[in-house]
Amino acid sequence: MFKLEPRATPSTTLMLASPLVALAITVCIGVLLFLALGKDPLAGLQMFLVEPLKSSYALSELSVKATPLILIGLGLAVCFKANIWNIGAEGQFVMGAVFAGGVAMRASPDSASWIWVLVLLAGALGGMLWAAIVALLRDRFNASEILVSLMLVYVAEMVLSYLVYGPWKDPAGYNFPQTITFLDVTRVPKLVSGLRMNVGVGIAAVAVLVLTVFMARTYAGFQLQVGGLAPAAARYAGFSSRRALWTALLLSGAMAGLAGGLDAAGPQGQLTPYIPMGYGFGAIIVAFVGRLHPVGIVFSAVLMSMFYIGGELAQSRLGLPKALTGVFQGLLLFALLACDTFIHQRLRWVAAK
Amino acid sequence: MTGLTADSLALLIAATLNAGTVVALAALGLLINERAGVLNLGAEGMMLVAAIAGYATGVQTGSDTLAFVAGALAGAAMAAVFGVLVIWLNTNQYASGLALSLFGAGLSAFAGIQYTQQRLPERAHFDIPFLADLPFVGPALFRHHPFVYLAVALTIALSWFLLKSRSGLVLRAVGESPESAHALGYPVRRIRLMAVMAGGALCGLAGAYISLVYTPLWVEGMVAGKGWIALALTTFATWRPARVLLGAYLFGGVTMLQFQLQGQGVQIPSQWLTMLPYLSTIVVLVLISRNPTWIRINMPASLGKPFHPGA
Numbered sequence: 001m002f003k004l005e006p007r008a009t010p011s012t013t014l015m016l017a018s019p020l021v022a023l024a025i026t027v028c029i030g031v032l033l034f035l036a037l038g039k040d041p042l043a044g045l046q047m048f049l050v051e052p053l054k055s056s057y058a059l060s061e062l063s064v065k066a067t068p069l070i071l072i073g074l075g076l077a078v079c080f081k082a083n084i085w086n087i088g089a090e091g092q093f094v095m096g097a098v099f100a101g102g103v104a105m106r107a108s109p110d111s112a113s114w115i116w117v118l119v120l121l122a123g124a125l126g127g128m129l130w131a132a133i134v135a136l137l138r139d140r141f142n143a144s145e146i147l148v149s150l151m152l153v154y155v156a157e158m159v160l161s162y163l164v165y166g167p168w169k170d171p172a173g174y175n176f177p178q179t180i181t182f183l184d185v186t187r188v189p190k191l192v193s194g195l196r197m198n199v200g201v202g203i204a205a206v207a208v209l210v211l212t213v214f215m216a217r218t219y220a221g222f223q224l225q226v227g228g229l230a231p232a233a234a235r236y237a238g239f240s241s242r243r244a245l246w247t248a249l250l251l252s253g254a255m256a257g258l259a260g261g262l263d264a265a266g267p268q269g270q271l272t273p274y275i276p277m278g279y280g281f282g283a284i285i286v287a288f289v290g291r292l293h294p295v296g297i298v299f300s301a302v303l304m305s306m307f308y309i310g311g312e313l314a315q316s317r318l319g320l321p322k323a324l325t326g327v328f329q330g331l332l333l334f335a336l337l338a339c340d341t342f343i344h345q346r347l348r349w350v351a352a353k
Numbered sequence: 354m355t356g357l358t359a360d361s362l363a364l365l366i367a368a369t370l371n372a373g374t375v376v377a378l379a380a381l382g383l384l385i386n387e388r389a390g391v392l393n394l395g396a397e398g399m400m401l402v403a404a405i406a407g408y409a410t411g412v413q414t415g416s417d418t419l420a421f422v423a424g425a426l427a428g429a430a431m432a433a434v435f436g437v438l439v440i441w442l443n444t445n446q447y448a449s450g451l452a453l454s455l456f457g458a459g460l461s462a463f464a465g466i467q468y469t470q471q472r473l474p475e476r477a478h479f480d481i482p483f484l485a486d487l488p489f490v491g492p493a494l495f496r497h498h499p500f501v502y503l504a505v506a507l508t509i510a511l512s513w514f515l516l517k518s519r520s521g522l523v524l525r526a527v528g529e530s531p532e533s534a535h536a537l538g539y540p541v542r543r544i545r546l547m548a549v550m551a552g553g554a555l556c557g558l559a560g561a562y563i564s565l566v567y568t569p570l571w572v573e574g575m576v577a578g579k580g581w582i583a584l585a586l587t588t589f590a591t592w593r594p595a596r597v598l599l600g601a602y603l604f605g606g607v608t609m610l611q612f613q614l615q616g617q618g619v620q621i622p623s624q625w626l627t628m629l630p631y632l633s634t635i636v637v638l639v640l641i642s643r644n645p646t647w648i649r650i651n652m653p654a655s656l657g658k659p660f661h662p663g664a
Contacts (some may be wrong), residue, residue: 004442006661085447137635141643146394146447147585148638151631154578162624281455288448321466323573326459330398333452334438341442 004345014343019289019300022335029331039318047318048310048328058309060195064267065305066298067200068093068259072283073301074211075252077292081215082248083228086134088149089256090280091156092127096260098160099126101179101271104186104264105168111185119186120203120261127257128250130156135249139242145249153280161273168271179271188266200262204298207255212294224248256280278326282308285333304329363493365613370494370501373598373605375559375567377504379583380590380597381511382555386432387587388515389548390528390655394450395435397580398457399553400560403428405465407561408473408571415474421561428557429550431457436549440542443659458574468571476569498566500558504598507555511594524548528653531660541660556580578631585634589641591651600637607633 027045034044052062072089079086100123107115130152137143164177173180188198215221227234227244234241259279264271286304290296311325379396386393393399407424411417435453438444484495515521524544526534531541563579564571582604590596611626642648 087451137639141639142645142648143635143638143642144585144588147581147588148635150581151578151585151635154631155628158624158628162622165624166622281458284451285455321463323459323462323466326455327463328459330452330456330459333448334434334456337444337449337452338438338442341444345443 001350002347003350004341005348007344007346010343011346014339015291018339018343019291019296019336021339022289022332023303025335025339026328026332030328033324033327037320039320043318044314044320047313048306051313052306052309056192057195060192060197061309062302062305063197063201065308066301067204068263068279069283069286069301069304070204070298071200071207071259071262072252072256072280073286073290073297074207074294075255076283076287077290077294077297078211078215078221078224079248079252080287081228081292082224082244083231084245084248085146086131086149086249086252087146087284088131088134088151088153088280089252089283090276090278091149091153092130092253092256093260093263093280094153094156094160094276095130096123096127096257097264097268097271097275098156098163098260099123099129099257100261100264101168101182104182105179107183107186109183109185111183113185116186116188116265119265120188120258123261123264124254124258127260128254130257131249131253134253135246138249139245145245153276157273157276160271160275164271164273170270177273181270182265186265187269188262196267198262198266200266203258203262208294208298215294220247256283282329285329288333289336307332359489360492361613361616363489363491365609366493367496368609368612369602369605370497371567371605372608373602374498374501374504375562375601376579376583376586376604377508377559377598377601378500378562379556379559379580380586380601381504381507381594382428382552382559383583384511384552384587384590384592384594384597385524385555386545386548386552387656388528388592388653389524389545390531390653390658390660391436391439391545391549391552392446392450392657393432393435393453393549393552394447394584395431395453395457395580396556396584397576397578398454398461399428399431399556400457400563400576400580401461401574402431402457402464403557403560404564404575405461405468405571406557408564409464409468411473411565412468412471417476417565420565421558424561424565425554425557428560429554432549432553432556433546435553436546439659440545440549443661446657446659454580462573465571465573469573471571473565473569498562500562500566504601508594508598515594525653528655531655535660535662541662545660556583559583582630582634585638588648589637591641591648592653593651603637604630604634 031041034041052058076086076089100119103122104119133152134145134149137148138145164179168179170178170180188200190198223239224244224247227239227241264275282304286297286300290300307325307328311322314320314324315322379400383393383396403424406427407420410423411420431453435449438449439446479498481495485491515525523539527541527544535541560576563576586597586600589600608630611629614626615623
């Protein structure tokens with residue numbers, strides 16, 4: 001029978017190949033799924049893997065989806081490396097959008113032209129405060145960050161819903177649950193006229209750079225990772241696990257909040273109950289598929305965005321439900337976790353006893 | 354607030370038991386696999402898939418029994434995938450459970466599209482003869498779906514199983530010290546897989562109960578965090594079945610309070626009331642967790658840790 005046994009050293013080849021193998025497995029299952037649904041698998045795969053890259057319009061849309069995924073994924077990777085399980089990025093994203101929206105709504109046509117920076121900072125602050133609740137309860141009361149951060153997702157969605165149905169509802173909005181459309185001066189500047197791509201792309205690029213340096217070159221980043229890999233060693237070295245907790249949660253909360261602010265003051269331009277679109281959960285997959293490494297996260301975020309756009313295209317052009325996106329995203333993470341097993345272990349045939 | 358009449362109090366009690374049953378079933382299931390040392394964060398995903406599996410079967414066959422069986426099987430199948438990954442391939446339990454939740458959300462939304470407009474056949478009311486006609490206690494306690502009583506029976510059975518039976522002892526040994534259980538010759542991995550699948554089956558029943566009885570229709574994401582609340586509940590209850598049931602009813606009470614308050618015409622925006630179950634989960638979690646020693650004493654010692662049988 002086959003037996004799994006530990007490798008002497010982890011396989012570097014597999015560490016890089018595993019996401020690709022996982023993608024291949026997901027594609028194979030996808031083909032089977034398309035066949036089962038009676039659709040041409042090639043046409044199906046084309047929606048997910050080719051169409052999202054085909055034109056400048058498609059690429060711009062890809063950037064609109066990839067930017068929040070990269071930002072949130074980067075923050076989550078820091079958390080996961082420190083063995084802190086913040087799975088409530090969706091809530092932090094929503095609070096970021098709420099705070100950003102709150103500032104944007106107070107702007108007037110003669111506000112300074114840099115007001116959008118303030119809007120984004122407010123977003124980051126909102127996400128950070130929401131994550132700070134998680135850090136505080138974990139730090140002071142030992143409450144599981146997994147459960148608290150997740151419960152706060154539902155609370156954040158209700159706060160948003162209360163605001164757009166109540167005090168922030170646009171009086172001229174025919175009673176729809178939405179705020180006023182934010183003034184142009186508060187909107188995130190676009191890079192190319194006519195396309196939705198905006199300066200968020202640049203912000204994400206800077207964030208990738210900063211976090212690469214933070215994780216690989218700074219003492220604080222090193223302490224965080226030691227705390228995650230070997231808590232006992234970190235304690236012995238005198239690294240504060242409390243500081244790691246606060247740093248990781250505040251950082252990831254701010255990143256998710258920033259993503260929320262970018263979304264509200266960018267493509268959305270107003271607050272509606274449909275602000276939470278699952279980026280916070282999708283980014284968990286992005287972080288893992290990207291090997292918790294900033295550069296890897298860029299690639300996996302682009303891939304995940306292709307899944308999002310592919311799902312929309314499959315709905316409009318092939319008449320398949322958009323929810324296909326979630327199925328593929330979940331499959332990808334499953335396949336990746338299974339493949340990752342073989343980084344630290346290998347299969348060997350042993351004669352049955 | 355206007356006065357609470359006996360009739361509306363009876364209805365509130367009935368609604369509380371009904372809402373509590375959902376989380377109780379799921380949390381009792383999770384308790385089984387956690388006692389065996391496996392933490393499955395995929396409860397929400399399993400419940401969603403089971404909810405649509407049960408609903409689809411109910412719509413197609415018109416049989417409640419088949420619908421619940423389908424729900425339980427769907428939950429167990431999802432759990433089996435998770436179990437094989439974490440028990441044999443030693444994948445990270447947190448990440449794999451999250452994957453199960455995300456995958457379940459996607460799969461259920463995908464499978465459920467064609468069922469959003471469909472309705473279940475009418476179902477007979479369940480009244481216990483004679484007892485149901487008693488004043489007050491009748492409407493409060495004796496007009497429930499059989500699952501409400503099943504949850505109580507299951508709690509008692511599970512307490513006995515875990516604390517008094519030999520198999521329960523083995524299960525707990527696997528969760529406390531898998532190395533010792535392995536050395537004694539127990540098949541640790543197989544026991545863990547069975548525990549995980551039992552947990553999945555009960556989460557499946559809970560999921561099916563939501564779409565078939567609790568709110569008989571299919572809406573995407575309709576489990577609405579109850580799987581996560583069930584996970585929190587096992588911690589609140591310090592892994593004891595009776596406390597799980599009590600905690601579940603407490604949660605049911607908080608959930609129902611919002612409808613009660615709205616019914617009484619209390620002027621609070623509905624969103625603040627909808628938040629209550631989630632906020633109270635956080636509050637209780639904080640109250641219970643603030644004593645780390647207590648949690649550590651009660652928690653199955655190998656919870657969440659992988660087990661590698663030596664050669």
